[in-house]
Amino acid sequence: MPTLATAPEWLTQSSLLLQARPSTTRITTKYSFPRRPNPLSKSKSKSTPPEPSATPSSKPPPAATLTLKTYDPTSGATLKYQTNKAAEVGRLIQILGRLARPMAGLPGLKEEDIAMLEAPTGGEAGGSGIATPIVEAEKPLGGGAAKGNAPAGGASGKKGKKKGKK
Amino acid sequence: MSKHLNNDDFFHKLSDLFESTTHSSIYLTQKRMTYGAEVPNPGSDTKFPDATLPEPTSIVIRASNGENKQGRKEGKKVKLSTIVEADALAGFFAKYADVCKSRMSGLKKRDRSKAKEKLKAKKKKLGAGEVK
Numbered sequence: 001m002p003t004l005a006t007a008p009e010w011l012t013q014s015s016l017l018l019q020a021r022p023s024t025t026r027i028t029t030k031y032s033f034p035r036r037p038n039p040l041s042k043s044k045s046k047s048t049p050p051e052p053s054a055t056p057s058s059k060p061p062p063a064a065t066l067t068l069k070t071y072d073p074t075s076g077a078t079l080k081y082q083t084n085k086a087a088e089v090g091r092l093i094q095i096l097g098r099l100a101r102p103m104a105g106l107p108g109l110k111e112e113d114i115a116m117l118e119a120p121t122g123g124e125a126g127g128s129g130i131a132t133p134i135v136e137a138e139k140p141l142g143g144g145a146a147k148g149n150a151p152a153g154g155a156s157g158k159k160g161k162k163k164g165k166k
Numbered sequence: 167m168s169k170h171l172n173n174d175d176f177f178h179k180l181s182d183l184f185e186s187t188t189h190s191s192i193y194l195t196q197k198r199m200t201y202g203a204e205v206p207n208p209g210s211d212t213k214f215p216d217a218t219l220p221e222p223t224s225i226v227i228r229a230s231n232g233e234n235k236q237g238r239k240e241g242k243k244v245k246l247s248t249i250v251e252a253d254a255l256a257g258f259f260a261k262y263a264d265v266c267k268s269r270m271s272g273l274k275k276r277d278r279s280k281a282k283e284k285l286k287a288k289k290k291k292l293g294a295g296e297v298k
Contacts, residue, residue: 021216022198022216023198023200023216024200024216025197025198026195026196026197027195027196027197028193028194028195029193029194029195030191030192030193030194031184031191031192031194031266031270031272032190032191032192033187033188033189033190033191033272036189063272063273063274064270064272064273065273066270066273083273084273084274085273085274085276086267086270086271086273086274086275086276087275087276089263089266089267089270089273090263090266090267093259093262093263093266093267094259094263096196096259096262097255097256097258097259097260097262097263099196100196100225100250100255100259101255103196103197103198103225104198104222104223104224104225104250104252104255105198105219105221105222105223105252106222106252106255
């Protein structure tokens, strides 16, 4: 069960997994508070001599954690990423939104640079080798389903407008 | 199984869930909506039969507080779900991000104050010392 070091890395790996198994892969976001120390296990902690510095009574409580997990039950592939930084939440949800597109059968967004929030929509030069075939494959479909929703370019344009309003 | 909520109700309930949870975990899941849909077997002739769909489909978002059997008996278990259509994804995730950003308050804040101020103070002291 690999835990990836960075969010962009998790995104690329997850999108690869989603491309292979779009209808069985699921993404779980776990927001969890740290475990409260078990009051019954006091005797144990006494037996192991605690370090002098390891008795912080005035320290703030440990932060909650956010764990992203992509799991495909048919192949058993699991990808994880964990963070405890509040500053990353917005970016991570944005990534979830991006990964939801292949899940829904839409062509993926073309922006190359994942880490940047304000990536220009024009940055579509040579998308990753894996992304391109799907885009091509879905092009004719996009025409068929155009009555309901805008094609990929239009969708990203919408996004930009919304941001501008806020 | 409980019924799916519409997106707005889901956000309301999700906010409540975040507020009521103080020590355990919250699980949020997203997956392609395949219930009732025929999913081709991966072992069939085409390599990835589900890679290209004739039409965009919807995804299902679930939220739960991960209570166990005991919690379920005590009525503490919360399970929410909603279905997001393909053309509503962008709007949904924008709202989703807002809810999560404002409710996931247990995470580490970016510490703008202490460390930086200390550094600044140090630099000032050093600078003053040199001048004198």
